[in-house]
Amino acid sequence: MGVYALVSAQELVTINGKVTDESGDVIPGVNVYSNNGNEKTTTDNNGNFTLSVSKTSQTIKFSYVGYITTSRNINLNRGKITLNISLSTTKSDLQQVEITGRKEKTYKNTATFIGSKSEILLKDLPQSVSYASKELIADQGAVRVGDVVKNFSGVNQFSFYDDITIRGFRINGGSNTQLINGMRSSTGFWKQPLANYLERVEVLKGPSSALYGNASPGGVLNRVTKKPLAETRKSLSLSMGSYNTFRALADVTGPANKDSTLLYRLNFGYEDANSFRDLQFDKNVVIAPSLTFLPSKNTSLNFDLVYNDSKSRLDRGQSVFGTGNLYSTPQSTSLNTGNDRLNEKTYNVSLSLNHRFSDNLNFTASYMKTGYSEDLYEHRSANSYALDATGKAVDNLVAMQIFNRIRKRYVDNFSGFINYKIKTGKIEQTIVAGYDYASEKLPVGASQLTASNYRNATNTGSISFVKSDYDKDPTNYIKRFLVVNNLLVPNVPSFNLNDVMASQRLQDDSKNFFVQAAFDPTYYFLHAGYVQDNIKLGKLQALIGLRYEYYTDFANYLKPNEAKTHSKALLPRFGLVYSATQNINLYGTYVMGYTPQTASTLSNPNAGGPFDPLESDMIEFGAKTSWLDNRLTASAAIYQIKQKNVTYPANVAGQPDLLRAVGEERSRGIEFDLIGRVIPQLSILASYSYNRAYITESPIAAEIGVQKPNAPNNTANVWLKYNFVNGTLKGLGIGGGSNYVDSRTLSQNLTQTIPSYTLFNAALYYNIGKVQVQFNMNNITNKVHWVGGYDYIRLFPGTPSNYLFTLGYTFN
Structure with missing residues (x-):
């Protein structure tokens, strides 16, 4: 099927026509282009197009997402040609594993792997999912996942780090409950890697333990890497912007190879950027190769690697005066000095196999290994203000400490499952059974x-100051400390908020007293088996799942008194979907979750414990709809999540990492999401969330009813992009949007x-052939804001007004 023209080379031929679907409805936005790719256009709102091509042998193709790419063969022997085309919808089966890359080039996505162990249409999943495609990420100039999640209802940043809140519950990259391609991973927590290697970022809302084991009850975040395509695509972009930012x-x-049985993809990223924060910078190199081997129509083998080498400084946040005035210090104020460093290396390498034994039976096996290494030297706050000789906090002096840390961490996970389809009369079933x-x-x-701490009276070491001991016998107790000008002399000089530049200068750290902090080896592993049945009868679908997980943690790992501790959980999942109309699906779901929380799991022996496992459950009801010939989708959800055995900082003097059990928390809310195209030239993403997340049980009565940390009641976001495809402004695009986050505790x-x-x-x-010029301006009004924080000594200010200029080139 093709269109060929055999005429003299120098003249032009104008082709007019209309593109419709099989039922005769017009299709706006269809790509119409010649065989060399230089002569191209798109159909308008009425499905009409006009294309001028040279009088040479031509192939004119017609392509649009969801339809089979079509071409025609005619002889261009006149000055004008009329050509009407009918496109057929694709009938391809859903994949059992994400084998090859997504070909779509829009914000909208129709299917996901995160909510099931194989690809499922988003409308058929009885649980809420928010996502951002690589097209949206690129259009917004986003380079970190923290920049991306603002688009999702009920999701916001918790801190500067790889650290977010979903429906009021926190998850972070250091907990290994974030996913890459559906497999457990770790990102190191402190720094968010570049997002250039990602096909999309998606969040499955609510407990996901029935699918992925221990995870936050708010949801799980999945990074989907770009997979190879069967067609050649190449692109290069260079970006420059605020704070001496440069990215390639x-x-x-x-x-x-010639028969396309071996596909490849390589993503590369380089970043050298400073920050609006004092002494902060990021130097990153990301290399992400991917290979897909298709030895037969029934077998596929995937290899993926994401390697990130990061050099930076660890930013512990902004500190303000002890009076509590958030505006009393510049948001640029950082407590670092010039000899601080944070050098991190992370790799995620995976291998997956999918084999189809028959049309009804598939087997999938995947293994991924994560390696993380950290070399850290930092000056940071001791999470308190410095003290005078009476134990009173001095408002302008932040108590300081130095960490010099080296560590490595490894995460391994394997997933194997079968996918079996059965049809009995009118009942269709897809059964998944597997092991993790x-x-x-x-x-x-x-x-x-x-x-850390304060110098003793003989200046031969450091000791901590305990206010309760001082109150018992002030005169004798204070004699244990070195006191100058009625101030306890700190082991590490305090940070003077009245003289920031002097405090940030290099110091002679050899005069400080260092002690070996406890950093013992840790180890845990889990085994899990699960079964899931997706049953379809007419307009009704039921998703029923059950997972049994056995978790083993080693207390005092590799020591003579090493001991194993165990926990286990039986985790049900039940969801129901009803197709009310062709465009509207209604659903309800109930899921349970759990997370063991021993000291080893927390990777911090100073946290206390062991604690009882976190246990959670969620009830959710919602609707998923599609409009405008499936160009636009909208969803709404109402939910309640409960979690018990929660821990919070104990706030005990001298034990900043100590935790305490609180009791129960509850999150209730509603969410709305809209994504797609209103017309072919206008793309939109919009979301709104109302979430009431609060403490319902606590031994401290005053905490009951208090808002959960960094869990705003209201969030809202909108982003629009319009492309001009005709007239003088052809090639120009305009984008804009707004993001609202409510106050937080x-x-x-x-x-x-x-x-x-x-x-x-x-x-x-602005697009000029294969070249795109892009200019992003963020926080246009220069709004002073904070994206999160732990307390008024560790606040995480948001970036002031900033810009990014990008030049991109696409190769055929």
């Missing part, structure tokens, strides 16, 4: 030197809050 990104993909294994190990060799001190904020962002795009 490349993405190449296509077949590696996961482990995390902090091996021998992790070590940390810490300098801080995590270390539940009585401290940070204010709400509204940000406005905009973008301009």
Whole structure:
């Protein structure tokens, strides 16, 4: 099927026509292009197009997402040609595993792997999912997942780090409950890697333990890496912007051999950027190769690697004066010095196999290994203000400490399952049964030197100040400390908020007293078996699942008194979907979750414990709809999540990492999401969430009813992009949007809050053939805001007004 023209080379031929579907309805936005790709256009709102091509041998193709790419063969022997085309919808089966890359080039996505163990249409999943495609990520100029999640209802940043809140519950990259391609991983927590290697970012809302084991009850975040395509695509982009930012990104993909049985993709990213925060910078190199081998129509083998080498400094946040005035210090104020460093290396390498034994039976096996190494030297707050000789806090002096830490961490996980389809009369079933294994190990060799507290009276070491001991016998107790000008002399000089630049200068750390901090090796592993049945009868679908998980943690790992501790859980999942109309699906779901929380799991022996496992459950009802010939989708959800055996900071003097059990928390809310195209030239993403997440049980009566940390009651977001496809402005695109986050409570001190904020962002795009010029402007009004925080000594300010200029080039 093709269109060929055999005429003289120098003249042009104009082709007019209309594109419709099989039922005769017009299709706006269809790509119409010649065989060399240089002569192209798109159909308008009425499905009409006009294309001028040279009088040479031509192939004119017609392509649009969801339809079979079509071409025709005619002889161009006149000045004008009329050509009407009918496109057929694709009938391809859903994949059992994400084998090849997503070909769509829009914000909208129709299917996901995160909510089931094989691809499922989003409308048929009885649970809420929010996502952002690579197209949206690129249009917004987003380079971190923290920049992306603002688009999702009920999701916001918790801190600067790889650390977010979903429906009021926190998850972070250091907990290994975030996913890459549906497999458990760890990102190191402190720094968010570049997002250039991602096909999309998606969040499955609510407990996901029935699918992935221990995880946050708010939801699970999945990073989907770009997979190889069977067609050649190459792109390169260079970005420059505020704070001396420079980035270079490349993405190449296509077949590696003539019969396309071996496909490849390589994503590369380089970043060298400073920050609005004092002494902060990021130097990153990301290399992400991917290979897909298709030896037969029934077998596929995937290899994926994401390697990130990061050099930076660890930013512990902004500190303000002890009076509690958030505006008393510049948001640029960082407590670092010039000899601080944070060098991290992370790799995620995976291998997956999918084999189809028959049309009804598939087998999938995947293994992924994560390796993380950290080399840290930092000056940071001791989470308190410095003290005078009476134990009173001095408002302008932040108590300081030094961490010198080296450690490595490894995460292994395996997933194997079968997928079996059965049809009995009018009943269709898809049965999934499988086994999971996961482990995390902090091996021998992790070590940390810490300098903190106050100098003793003989200036030969450091000791902590305990206010209750001072109150018993002030005169004798204070004699144990070195006192100058009525101030306790700190082991590490305090940070003077009245003289920031002097405090940030290099110091002679050899004069400080360092002690070996406890950083023992840790190890845990889990085994799990599960079964899931997706039953379809007419307009009704039921998703029923059950997972049994057995978790083993080692207390005092590799020591003479090593002991195993165990926990187990039986986790049901039940969901129901009813297709009310062709465009509207209604659903309800009930799921349970759990997370063991021993000291080893928390990777911090100073946290206390062991604690009882976190147990959670969720009830959710919602609707998923599609409009405008499936170009636009909308969803709504109402839910309640409960979690018990929660822990919070104990706030005990001298034990900043100590935790305490609180009791129960509850989250109730509603969410709305809208994504797609209103017309072919206008893309939209919008979301709103109302979430009431609060403490319902606590031994401290005053905490009952208090808002959970960094869990805003209201969040809202909108982003629009319009492309001009005709006339003088052809090739120009305009984007813009707004993001609102309500006020929040801080995590270390539940009585401290940070204010709400509204940000406005905009973008301009201009395409000239294969070249795109893009300009992004964020926080246009220069709104002073905070994205999160632990307390008023560790606040995480948002970026002021900033810009990014990007030049992109696409190869055929």
